[in-house]
Amino acid sequence: MFFLLLWTLWILDTVSASVTVYGQIPMGITSASSPTATVAAAYNTTLLQPPEIPDPAPNTSFTLTLPSSNTSVARLSIPVPGAFYGFSIEMSVITQLFGKNSSFIQVPLLNLFSNVAERAGELHVRVGGNTQDYAFFVETLPEDRAISKQSADTNNPTQTPAVIYTMDLFYLLGNVSALVDVKWYLGKFLSVPFNDTSDFRLQIVEYGEAVLGDHLLGIQVANEPDLYSAHQHRNSSYGPADYTAEFGLMVQALAADSNVPVKNNLIGPSVSGTWTPEMVWNTGFINDYVDNLFALSVEQYKLTPAKYNCFPIYGIGVFHDPQIEFSDFLNHTSAVALCEPYLNSTSIAQKAGKPFLMFETNSASCGGFPGISDSFGAALWALDYGLQMAYSNFSGAMLHVGGQNVFYNPFTAPPTNVSKYYEWTIGAVYYSALISAEVFGKTNTAQIVDMLGNSESIYTPQYAIYENGALARVGLFNFMTDPSGANSYKATLTVSGGTVPSSVQVKYFLSDSVSTKDNITWAGQTLGTIHEVDGRFKNDLNIVTISCDTSANTCVIPVPAPAFALVFMQTEESIGTATFPTTTVKGGTATVPPAVLATSNGMSGADWQLGSTSDEKSAGHPRLGTDVLRGVLFAVGLVALAL
Incomplete structure (x- = not known):
């Protein structure tokens, strides 16, 4: 039965006639219309020189x-959950990584999630992106897609596109949780839109709670509010007291909404370094909303907002030589220095009885460094950083995942039309999350x-x-x-x-x-x-x-x-990871303008518009029937394997 299914899927794959490959490795451009090849950051092959042995060298x-x-x-730290390290996934690549809708789920993603969940007991994933503030709900989208995006707002200097989502987005996440024990934070794109405080668009909360139930951990209320002025989302005088007041308006709106049964799962303030968290605490934020908060949160990359790293991809800002920066990742001081500014806040969070989360992090803002972010050294750095955050009494941290045009991804799906030739690409920092799960174990007492x-x-x-x-x-x-x-x-x-x-x-x-x-x-x-x-x-x-x-x-x-x-030091039970057979993969991305990312920590799929890589798709000839049939066969295949 299973081999018959594989043969059927092979037949489906062979009926697609035209494929255009954009500069991927090891294949170059195969389209006659593209005279040059450009390698996406996720497949960059830059190798740096390891730093010299220090003088004097440590004791051997x-x-x-x-x-x-x-x-x-x-x-000693507070008890650390096994699911300490999770993933923050850019909303613009969710259809590429997860599947375009709930009828088709990417099998490699399930395996990668399962690897960590089996070691940690469960996996925490935050769904996000850089342009949350204009997200809104629609009943349907073409090709039954779970998400899409509207034209950029030309009145906004950053030309931020609106992310559009349907109910199927929640079903997609729920179906992932039905196969692997994943629990979700809805944030950034999915966090409550803060661009219009007269209409909070609570469908995100309503549908998230209704569909995900106990698999929904929390709702992020605003992302990087300390950058709202820079992103033209608020006026130049916008400050911590304004954010605290707007958070209160959200609390009132939720209290009045009978379709929101859970009122105490909000997360904030998710500041990124332009404001310190203490600037928000000093407004009375915690005392005012302690009964509404699930957790307190911040966001921090190795290169902070004060030292942006947008030059490698966008040519914006100051050039930081990766070879020079490399040594700064390869010592314990790096992890300690990143955590020290938050020691006061983790203490405040404990007194308030709330977890303190690093809601988004990775090696450097704006997509990371070539030669560093995808290296074994970055994996050692991220593992040390994670353990140091736990020692500093954080309760969790999310490694950010972007599109094809970032160097730091823990994992990257192939562009849609080369998925017939290529499988996924792993980033070294994925191992950091995997190993930290084994460091802390499943008991949540570590x-x-x-x-x-x-x-x-x-x-x-x-x-x-x-x-x-x-x-x-x-x-x-x-x-x-x-x-x-x-x-x-x-x-x-x-x-x-x-x-x-x-x-x-x-x-x-x-x-x-x-x-x-x-x-x-x-x-x-x-x-x-x-x-x-x-x-x-x-x-x-x-x-x-x-x-x-x-x-x-x-x-x-x-x-x-x-x-x-x-x-x-003790006998450990063996880990048996449940994995799924890979019969087919498929993906696609939305995009975000570079201007937004230049003043933001994370990174999405700008410059690499991979959702339409063949002429027939651009001409409006979707292969919906094939995709849906693949999804049905995938589900039947799982049943056949279980038998």
Whole structure:
């Protein structure tokens, strides 16, 4: 039965006559109408030189003394959920990544989501984008699409397009959750539009709650309000007190809406660095709306709004040389410095009894850096940053996902009409989310501490993780690259108030260099490289067993340069990830003008209008019947496999 379905899908694929490929790797332009090839950022092959070994180099052997119980740890984080790292997905690429409607769901996405959810217990995903403020609901869209966009508003200097959505968007998200345990934040495009406070367009909240139910975590009320003036959404005097007042109008509107049963799942203020969160707290925001808030939120990229990184793609602003910037990602100071400004706010959030979320983040605003954002070094940086956020008492963080024209994507779908030739592309930082799920586990009791060992070397940070009060795991980083092995190190673990086990298991996150984009493995397995990812792991699992000396109370853990090692101090249950067979993939994107992105953190699909890459589609000949039939066959295929 299953092979018959595969044959049927192959027949469907062969009936499409015309394909135009725009500069993807390894194939170049195959369309005679396009004389030159331009490689999208998501497939950029720039390789940088690893930074030199620091002088003096860190010690290559040191001892970490680990208390056996969390009661003996001086500064320990609050309990951290396994689903700490999630994904913030740009609304303009939702049809490319998820599927154009609820009848067709991209199988690779399900696999990528399932990998993390199986390790964390569930996965949190925020659906968003840079042009939320003009989103509105319509009954139907051509080709039964879940989203579309209207012409840009020419009266707006940023020419922001309106995002249009239908009920099917919520069914699409709900169908994903029916297959993988995904819970949602509706934000940015889907957050409550703030462009008209006389009409809050509450269909987003009403339909989200009605369709998603318990799978809806929260509603983001405004995105980056500290940039509203710059985006011409408010006048130049707009400030934190104005935002707080408008938030209050939203609370009143929800209270009066009988179609909104949940009144306390709002999220704000999602400031991006132009305002500090304290500027909002000082308006009385938390005290006034504590009963309406699900969580407090901020957004922060490695390069902040004060130091935009729009030059690599748009030629806007100041050029930051990736080779020079690279070393700043490859040390522990980077993660600590990013978290320090929020320590006061995480403390305030705890006193208010609210989670504190990093609602959108990645390596650099405006799409990231060529050579950095998709490298193994960026994956080490993002993992260290995530663990440091957890240590700083954040309760979650979302790695942003954009279109084909960004360097930092955790994953990228192929353009629609080359999906017959290519599979997906994985970004190195996807592994950061995957590994953090294993660091924290499924119990939601994990607490983490920055050990500050090895004379507090910034190139070899270490963390200890306590679960249900007991020492469970140890994380060891090595940010240096040294093929000779001279700067690999050995960490001797010893337990105070207890003894080491007779042996420990270690999973290694490895690559040849911090610069590499290929040959990245987690416990010996890889998802693949450019255009060869279906969301399922390749190669055999390789978990290293290391014998310990119980009489000396020591375990010696080698850590290559570069690498991350996760040491399991307790016996862990094996992870069996449910995956789905890849029979076909399909996608498309909307676009956002560069002017909007130049003053915004995230990035969408501008410049790469991939929703219509063949002449017959542009001429208005949709293949709706084929797409719907594929969706039906996909569903039947899952049933056949289950049988």
